[in-house]
Amino acid sequence: MKKSLIISLMVVALVCVFALPAVIAGNAAPDQITMTAPEGAKATKTAVDFPHKKHVDGGLDCMVCHHKSESKDAIQSCAVEGCHVDASKAAKKDPKGFYQAFHSKASKASCLGCHKAEKAAGKAVPVGCKDCHPKK
Numbered sequence: 001m002k003k004s005l006i007i008s009l010m011v012v013a014l015v016c017v018f019a020l021p022a023v024i025a026g027n028a029a030p031d032q033i034t035m036t037a038p039e040g041a042k043a044t045k046t047a048v049d050f051p052h053k054k055h056v057d058g059g060l061d062c063m064v065c066h067h068k069s070e071s072k073d074a075i076q077s078c079a080v081e082g083c084h085v086d087a088s089k090a091a092k093k094d095p096k097g098f099y100q101a102f103h104s105k106a107s108k109a110s111c112l113g114c115h116k117a118e119k120a121a122g123k124a125v126p127v128g129c130k131d132c133h134p135k136k
């Protein structure tokens with residue numbers, strides 16, 4: 001009896017030690033993300049290096065960019081069902097299309113929308129195509 005209790009406690013302790021970091025990592029913001037066109041879509045531009053940590057350290061709130069996520073503990077990527085999943089040419093101008101997620105000038109949640117506003121305010125931020133999509 002006593003022995004089985006000890007074994008149970010050890011199992012619980014082990015689960016905590018190994019599972020907890022995974023749970024925390026699941027919500028942790030990555031430092032650097034290489035962003036590419038979604039699977040199945042043909043990339044016409046080079047991949048984009050996105051310094052995630054730099055943006056967070058700059059004081060931006062998580063929910064400015066992750067505007068449709070439930071909370072900052074339940075962050076989803078941009079190209080998920082119901083969000084910016086459509087990378088077809090037909091959806092290029094659609095605010096919910098893949099392209100506008102990153103280039104909409106009307107939204108502060110998009111890379112280009114926010115950067116244009118920041119640039120107008122005097123900040124040095126990338127706004128040219130080649131600044132984000134460098135030539136191969």
Ligand code: HEC
Pocket residue numbers: 035036037038042043044045046047048099102103111112115126127128129130131132133
């Ligand atoms: C501030 C950064 C940034 C700037 C500036 C920028 N883009 Fe993008 N672009 C992205 C991100 C992020 C993605 C999504 C990841 C990917 O597909 O590479 C993307 C994706 C794309 C895509 C769809 C994927 C592909 O490879 O075909 C096209 C087309 C594109 N950009 C064209 C442009 C053009 C043209 C310009 C200049 C008018 C531009 N981008 C400026 C960040 C930027």
Ligand code: HEC
Pocket residue numbers: 026027028029030033035050052055056060061062063064065066072073075076077078079
């Ligand atoms: C400047 C905009 C911006 C801010 C601010 C920001 N993020 Fe992100 N985050 C992104 C982008 C863009 C991605 C890449 C999404 C993708 O690959 O589709 C991302 C990815 C993530 C991911 C990985 C999601 C996945 O499943 O791929 C997590 C987790 C995350 N962010 C959490 C956070 C948290 C927590 C904060 C606040 C402390 C935060 N982010 C602030 C733009 C931002």
Ligand code: HEC
Pocket residue numbers: 048049050051054055058060064065102108109110111112114115118123124125126132
């Ligand atoms: C809500 C505003 C906002 C959004 C959205 C945003 N950025 Fe930025 N970005 C900034 C600001 C502010 C800086 C300047 C940071 C600094 O120098 O402290 C910056 C700087 C950068 C830099 C230059 C970093 C350096 O080392 O100088 C890159 C690259 C960049 N952003 C890429 C992106 C990409 C790619 C996206 C979209 C996936 C994006 N940003 C979305 C506000 C934003």
